[in-house]
Amino acid sequence: METKTSHLRSEEMILNMGPQHPSTHGVLRLEVELDGELIIDVRPHIGYLHRCFEKHCEAMTYPQIIPYVDRLDYLASMYNEFGYALAVERLAGIEVPPRVEYIRVIMGELQRIASHLVAVGTYGLDIGAFTPFLYCFIEREKILTLFEMTCGARLLYNYIWVGGVSHDLPPDFIRLTKEFIVTFKPIIAELNNLLSYNKIFIERTANVGILPLDTAINFGVTGPNLRASGLKWDLRRDDPYSIYDKFDFEIPVGEGWHGTVGDCWDRYYLRMLEMEQSIRIIEQAIEQIPDGDVTSAIPKRIKPAEGQIYSRVENPRGELGYYIVSKGGLQPHRLKVRPPSFVNLEVLGELCKGHLVADVIAILGSIDIVLGEVDR
Amino acid sequence: MIIFEYLADLFGAIPAAFISGILPIAFVVPYALFAVYWERKVSAHMQDRLGPMRTGWHGYLQTIADILKLIQKEDIVATAVDKPLFNLAPILVFAGSYAAFAAIPFSSAYIGANVDLGMLYIIAVSGLVVAGILMAGWASNNKYSLIGAVRSAAQIVSYEIPTVIVILTLFSIVGTLNLYELSEIQSSNIFNWMIFGGNVIGWKKIVLIPLMFAAFIIIYLTTLAEVNRTPFDIPEAESELVAGYHTEYSGMKFAMFFLAEYANMFAVSAIVATLFLGGYHSPFGYLGNLLGISWLVPVEQFFWFTFKGLGFVTVQMWLRWTLPRLRVDQLMTVCWKYLIPLSFVIFLLVSLLMVL
Numbered sequence: 001m002e003t004k005t006s007h008l009r010s011e012e013m014i015l016n017m018g019p020q021h022p023s024t025h026g027v028l029r030l031e032v033e034l035d036g037e038l039i040i041d042v043r044p045h046i047g048y049l050h051r052c053f054e055k056h057c058e059a060m061t062y063p064q065i066i067p068y069v070d071r072l073d074y075l076a077s078m079y080n081e082f083g084y085a086l087a088v089e090r091l092a093g094i095e096v097p098p099r100v101e102y103i104r105v106i107m108g109e110l111q112r113i114a115s116h117l118v119a120v121g122t123y124g125l126d127i128g129a130f131t132p133f134l135y136c137f138i139e140r141e142k143i144l145t146l147f148e149m150t151c152g153a154r155l156l157y158n159y160i161w162v163g164g165v166s167h168d169l170p171p172d173f174i175r176l177t178k179e180f181i182v183t184f185k186p187i188i189a190e191l192n193n194l195l196s197y198n199k200i201f202i203e204r205t206a207n208v209g210i211l212p213l214d215t216a217i218n219f220g221v222t223g224p225n226l227r228a229s230g231l232k233w234d235l236r237r238d239d240p241y242s243i244y245d246k247f248d249f250e251i252p253v254g255e256g257w258h259g260t261v262g263d264c265w266d267r268y269y270l271r272m273l274e275m276e277q278s279i280r281i282i283e284q285a286i287e288q289i290p291d292g293d294v295t296s297a298i299p300k301r302i303k304p305a306e307g308q309i310y311s312r313v314e315n316p317r318g319e320l321g322y323y324i325v326s327k328g329g330l331q332p333h334r335l336k337v338r339p340p341s342f343v344n345l346e347v348l349g350e351l352c353k354g355h356l357v358a359d360v361i362a363i364l365g366s367i368d369i370v371l372g373e374v375d376r
Numbered sequence: 377m378i379i380f381e382y383l384a385d386l387f388g389a390i391p392a393a394f395i396s397g398i399l400p401i402a403f404v405v406p407y408a409l410f411a412v413y414w415e416r417k418v419s420a421h422m423q424d425r426l427g428p429m430r431t432g433w434h435g436y437l438q439t440i441a442d443i444l445k446l447i448q449k450e451d452i453v454a455t456a457v458d459k460p461l462f463n464l465a466p467i468l469v470f471a472g473s474y475a476a477f478a479a480i481p482f483s484s485a486y487i488g489a490n491v492d493l494g495m496l497y498i499i500a501v502s503g504l505v506v507a508g509i510l511m512a513g514w515a516s517n518n519k520y521s522l523i524g525a526v527r528s529a530a531q532i533v534s535y536e537i538p539t540v541i542v543i544l545t546l547f548s549i550v551g552t553l554n555l556y557e558l559s560e561i562q563s564s565n566i567f568n569w570m571i572f573g574g575n576v577i578g579w580k581k582i583v584l585i586p587l588m589f590a591a592f593i594i595i596y597l598t599t600l601a602e603v604n605r606t607p608f609d610i611p612e613a614e615s616e617l618v619a620g621y622h623t624e625y626s627g628m629k630f631a632m633f634f635l636a637e638y639a640n641m642f643a644v645s646a647i648v649a650t651l652f653l654g655g656y657h658s659p660f661g662y663l664g665n666l667l668g669i670s671w672l673v674p675v676e677q678f679f680w681f682t683f684k685g686l687g688f689v690t691v692q693m694w695l696r697w698t699l700p701r702l703r704v705d706q707l708m709t710v711c712w713k714y715l716i717p718l719s720f721v722i723f724l725l726v727s728l729l730m731v732l
Contacts, residue, residue: 013519015519015520015523021618022618023616037523037704124700127700127701128606128607128609128699128700128701129698129699129700129701130419130423130697131419131422131423131697131698134423134424134425135423135424138424194698195700198699198700200607200699200700200701200702201700203702203703203706204700204701204702204703204706356703356704356705357523357616357617358610358616358701358703358704359703360616361616
């Protein structure tokens with residue numbers, strides 16, 4: 001008997017993931033083209049958080065911009081300030097005291113740990129493991145408490161200023177940071193046992209969303225995502241800024257521990273390894289930190305000479321660059337940010353092709369974007 | 377004596393059937409309220425939190441407050457839904473999971489309906505849940521719901537196969553599908569429990585024990601999948617599909633799905649306990665027999681039954697808050713490539729053993 005199926009229409013389904021969705025890590029809309037559960041294409045739609053940051057900067061003096069810089073990558077505010085202060089200092093030729101440099105590095109690396117903890121925790125959440133997320137947040141809370149006692153804020157700090165930092169470290173800070181490091185080291189091992197080496201977790205992430213090195217370079221991917229694909233590229237080592245050349249630390253790269261180099265598990269696990277390295281840097285910085293005044297080099301008025309600068313730092317998510325053009329006024333003539341999340345997000349469509357719906361979430365989580373920075 | 381017979385003597389068969397049919401509700405609803413509370417506390421303590429603490433002593437009244445809130449909520453029905461199906465689905469899902477309680481023996485004095493094919497009846501009736509979930513997913517006119525429903529149907533249908541094979545294995549040992557008789561076979565001694573080979577004696581029992589352990593693990597995994605719990609909760613995977621098939625539901629209809637999920641959790645736990653862990657029988661003997669108070673024995677049995685059931689429910693919660701979620705293809709792999717062949721092998725070995 002002949003069955004007639006020609007009249008049955010078959011078509012791809014377009015699924016709008018977001019802007020309100022539990023796992024898009026903010027207000028991101030993914031237009032997912034599906035054939036059953038199989039993905040044909042993923043098109044990210046961004047701009048829901050756009051707030052004219054760059055244009056706004058042209059109307060503000062250099063120090064006024066710092067609070068806005070906080071709001072770019074709100075999980076790594078300290079590092080955004082660090083990068084911005086560095087760029088303006090280079091532009092205006094300001095030397096900062098050594099104690100300031102050490103404070104900035106300690107803050108930056110603590111921020112990196114806090115940011116990676118969110119990345120790792122929410123990644124577990126994406127895969128369906130709820131508990132590691134809260135374990136990560138307990139630790140992040142301790143770091144935020146350290147920040148709070150330093151500058152009064154827990155998320156958006158306005159702490160690192162051009163030419164210095166707003167306050168010196170509080171008296172207990174060094175002791176509490178040392179205590180935190182001692183308690184945090186075993187936590188990494190615990191998280192690894194709970195999540196990283198879990199059989200189901202490995203099944204879900206290994207060999208999923210493989211990012212080959214040449215694709216990563218072509219798309220301009222930076223940070224842990226690039227290193228997970230196997231390239232030892234870290235601006236702290238390859239284009240040293242501040243005092244990073246004084247510290248002894250390693251740059252972990254993806255080795256395809258459970259699958260192929262550059263898969264989701266590599267990207268995830270690299271963040272675990274980076275947290276260990278950040279701890280090493282903090283330990284050394286705490287040992288070496290000199291005494292001194294932290295506000296002495298802060299200028300009353302910042303009026304750089306005419307010129308331009310591109311200054312970049314290794315933010316927890318990759319290369320954060322500030323391009324500033326000065327026409328000699330109190331405000332920048334143009335300020336352009338090169339946000340790592342925005343550039344890293346571009347590669348999503350490439351990674352998702354041929355995977356299943358559940359993998360979109362796994363891949364997006366492993367790229368670790370912050371929408372505040374994608375949209376600016 | 378079974379309560380039904382006692383009531384039938386008093387009032388006649390039809391009112392007796394009615395009363396003894398109502399009784400499980402008196403158990404299921406308070407149980408579900410407790411289980412929701414329990415799940416919150418278990419998850420909270422696993423995550424270094426306290427969980428609900430404000431409503432009543434240690435938050436005891438929290439779920440009651442939640443249900444009151446859900447009853448008062450506006451019942452939102454989107455304009456593009458298929459209304460009759462949309463309204464019917466939660467009722468069907470709850471009916472399916474509640475109907476399973478009819479054939480479960482809670483103690484030697486109480487079983488809703490002493491059916492000869494009790495086990496088959498339960499399997500058949502829990503099939504209703506699939507229909508309800510598919511209905512909900514289709515009627516919601518939401519893509520997430522649809523994907524969730526299709527996943528759920530595929531999952532439940534697949535995982536019923538190893539469940540049934542394991543039940544067949546048990547059938548080949550004891551020769552009955554009546555859960556009441558099955559429980560009675562496992563009486564008097566912990567080594568009469570099916571996990572230790574039931575009432576089989578001699579060398580066969582020693583061979584049976586490892587096979588029964590394997591069968592027990594298989595049926596525990598498959599029932600976990602049938603109630604859509606982590607690591608098999610892909611139909612409602614909240615990080616991918618928002619809430620799966622019940623994305624569009626709110627208020628009391630949502631509560632029905634919620635209640636059905638918890639009722640189902642207990643139903644499958646009870647089935648596993650009845651099939652393998654002696655049903656309502658105590659592992660130690662009864663205080664009632666010791667003191668010579670005969671009515672105490674069924675009460676103790678009821679306690680042991682709830683204890684075993686809640687124990688399994690707690691393990692389900694423990695797994696949920698520890699493990700990540702499988703992907704849909706991996707879920708099918710686990711079922712078709714591992715569980716089904718393994719259960720077939722166990723079935724063949726056990727049948728062979730019983731023929732010898």
